[in-house]
Amino acid sequence: MTSVVTAGGISVTIRGAVVDESETVLDRLASDGVPSSLTSRNAKLWGPDAAPLAARRLGWLGLPGTSLSLPARLAGPAEEFRGAGLDRIVVAGTGGPAIAAEAIHRTAARTGPDAELVVLDTTDPHEVSGVLSGDLGRTLVVVVGDDVEARSLRRVFGRAFSEAGLSRAELARRFVVVAEPGSEPERTAREVGHHFVEVETDVDGRFGALGVAALAPAALAGTDVPALLDEADRLAGVLRQPYDNPALALGAALGSSALGGRDKLVLADHGSGLHGFPAWAEQLVAGALGKDGRGLLPVVVESVDSPGFDLAGDVRRVILGRRPDEPGPGREAGVSVAGPLGAQFLLWDYAVAVAARVLGVDPFAEPDTGESRDSTAALLRSEEGTAPTVVRRPPALVSDAVEVHAPEEALRGAKTLGEALETFLEDVPDGGYLAVLAYLDRSGEAAAAGLRPLLAARGAGLRRHPVPVTFGWGPRYLHATGQYHKGGPRNGVFLQVTGAVTTDVPVPGRPFTLGELQLAQAFGDQRVLRSLGRPAFRLHLRDRAEGLAQLLEALG
CATH class of the missing domain: 3.40.50.10490 (Glucose-6-phosphate isomerase like protein; domain 1)
Known part of the structure; x- marks a missing residue:
């Protein structure tokens, strides 16, 4: 048995026994009014205990529209950076935004000169030394967040620029700080003259692939942000629907798998062209669902031919393909997903939020x-x-x-x-x-x-x-x-x-x-x-x- 749901530029194909399991959950989600409640940002969908945090974390649903202003906000600084020859963008930050920025740069179309983008979400001194040994004369550092990695890397690059002979004023213009308004990073950035970019206050990193923290470095590297957001907006128009909604279908498949004891989610790419996307999906699925002794463990494998793809037992397989009917190995897998990058980001955000409701966990809490x-x-x-x-x-x-x-x-x-x-x-x-x-x-x-x-x-x-x-x-x-x-x-x-x-x-x-x-x-x-x-x-x-x-x- 096969079920195919296609809308908004996305196709989700579900095969075999997964169809019956997920359709039972799908019918319950539809009868409970979950699609309209979620798109209306009903914070009570995950229970009363989760509601206070959820009320402050549902801004990702509107990102295909609200992020459209970002290119205009960055137009002046971007022109200044290009004029100064700064076409090597180093991202100093961690988590979902950094991984998303990397996937966006590797996958999405770009406009204008193609800048280099290096994601440095590490404290490994060998890796950092390798980046420092590159052309600092072309380097712009985008600091995302306020964790120990971002703070340490900002200090390291500050000294490197100083030792390269940059004046205090020149050094200040080599950093872009991306953070919430009123935060300590903003205060520091304004004190020393770094360019500051304000992020949304109602979006967390895991669900923020279409938000400022991920898009700002990608945009500075030449990504066609409006095209990416247009891909997501096409899908956003169908998310309220109880049926013919691929994101709801995927969420039901993920949730029913976890409920049924198949708590390993094998993710394999089969010619999707979404370079780096599985790593982003991995952090979303693991972080949003893995708590209270429950969850789905994402197992990212190199291809459908790799060891570990054909695991049996407590496993659900998901293939990322170019087409829903992509021929070749792995076609018998439980779920296949096809569609462009911008829509895939929104698809998985929505599906994981739905799966969290099915599983009974708070998708936005990070208790551990x-x-x-x-x-x-x-x-x-x-x-x-x-x-x-x-x-x-x-x-x-x-x-x-x-x-x-x-x-x-x-x-x-x-x-x-x-x-x-x-x-x-x-x-x-x-x-x-x-x-x-x-x-x-x-x-x-x-x-x-x-x-x-x-x-x-x-x-x-x-x-x-x-x-x-x-x-x-x-x-x-x-x-x-x-x-x-x-x-x-x-x-x-x-x-x-x-x-x-x-x-x-x-x-x-x-x-x-x-x-x-x-x-x-x-x-x-x-x-x-x-x-x-x-x-x-x-x-x-x-x-x-x-x-x-x-x-x-x-x-x-």
């Missing part, structure tokens, strides 16, 4: 994300205080360039790196998952992402029921899937990968370096995971290049 942040701060003592203290215990196993940090009993006598990795896979409970969390250089050590398919393939050979394997870059994942790791079902096993720092970067005005901050973030999150009873282990690369090659070889 602060734990790792607080744990990191404790390890650092404070940003204003003494130097950080991180206790380094001896490894349980050393294999050439790789240290294995785990309790002796967890290794169960493993003598080699390959045996240790197999014990971690074997420790994943039935119905659970393995999360690989790499605190490395996303650019220079991109090969680390290959650990996911290799571990998935190894797990398939070890276990009767292979386990889902996810991959995340640290600290990016803390703002993406971190909420699910700590607030979702307690069935994850976590494998961190850290690396020796050979070129550290001091953070001006702070008693720590980026390398120390990165390690504190890794240790802080590990400490929280262990306090919640989640098994969390760490591989440390004593030499990054040799250690990574050794890991890949041990699995390959």
Whole structure:
């Protein structure tokens, strides 16, 4: 059986047993008046406890219209930046807006000169050093948000510009600060002369792909913002409909899957052309739904041919394609989605909000994300205080360039790196998952992402029921899937990968370096995971290049 819902430039195709399950939920959503209530911004849709926060977080529904003013607001500054030769845009920020900006720049059409856009949502000193070694004479830094990563990177680039010989006035014009009005970043920006861009106060980062925080850096890099918003606006016109509403159909499919115990959402791209979009969808699904011991775990795989796509059991597959009837592998998957980028952003925002109602969770609350942040701060003592203290215990196993940090009993006598990795896979409970969390250089050590398919393939050979394997870059994942790791079902096993720092970067005005901050973030999150009873282990690369090659070889 197949159900196809097409409207507003989006097609959602649902096949097999998913049709009956989702149609039951879809009928209930329609009879409850959810489509009209949601588009009318009824904050009570997720229960009375969620209503106060929801009332301040539903602005994303109007972004296809309200964001249209952004190009005009940025026209003057953009012309000034181009005139000064600033065509290398570095985004210093984390979470949904940074990931969305990257996907927009990689996917959407651009007008005028095509600027370079670099998303720097990391504290890895090697990655930051690589960006600093680029052409600072062409570089404009867009600071998004007010977390420790954004604040630290702003200080680092400030010193770099100063050391490059820029005057105080020239340095001030090299930053664009994107934040809420009345916030500390705005006050600081105005004091020192940075250009300030005001963001919406009723949109949070997870649901803000069409908001100012994501669109401002993309627009400065030449993205055709009106075209992107027009794609979303076409879909916005059908979201009130109880039927022939692809976003409601997708929300019903996601919600019914979670209710039915299929709480792993395998996301695979099959020629959609939406480069970087799965990473954005991952942070939305995990963060909005992973709490109160419930949720959907997004498992982003490289393609429909990759290890882990054909998992059985508690899995729902979603394929992002160019057409709803795209031929080839994976066509039998439960759900396929096709449509342009702007509409996809709004589609998934709406669908996940609907799925949260079905699942009975507050999509806008993030009750567990602060734990790792607080744990990191404790390890650092404070940003204003003494130097950080991180206790380094001896490894349980050393294999050439790789240290294995785990309790002796967890290794169960493993003598080699390959045996240790197999014990971690074997420790994943039935119905659970393995999360690989790499605190490395996303650019220079991109090969680390290959650990996911290799571990998935190894797990398939070890276990009767292979386990889902996810991959995340640290600290990016803390703002993406971190909420699910700590607030979702307690069935994850976590494998961190850290690396020796050979070129550290001091953070001006702070008693720590980026390398120390990165390690504190890794240790802080590990400490929280262990306090919640989640098994969390760490591989440390004593030499990054040799250690990574050794890991890949041990699995390959």
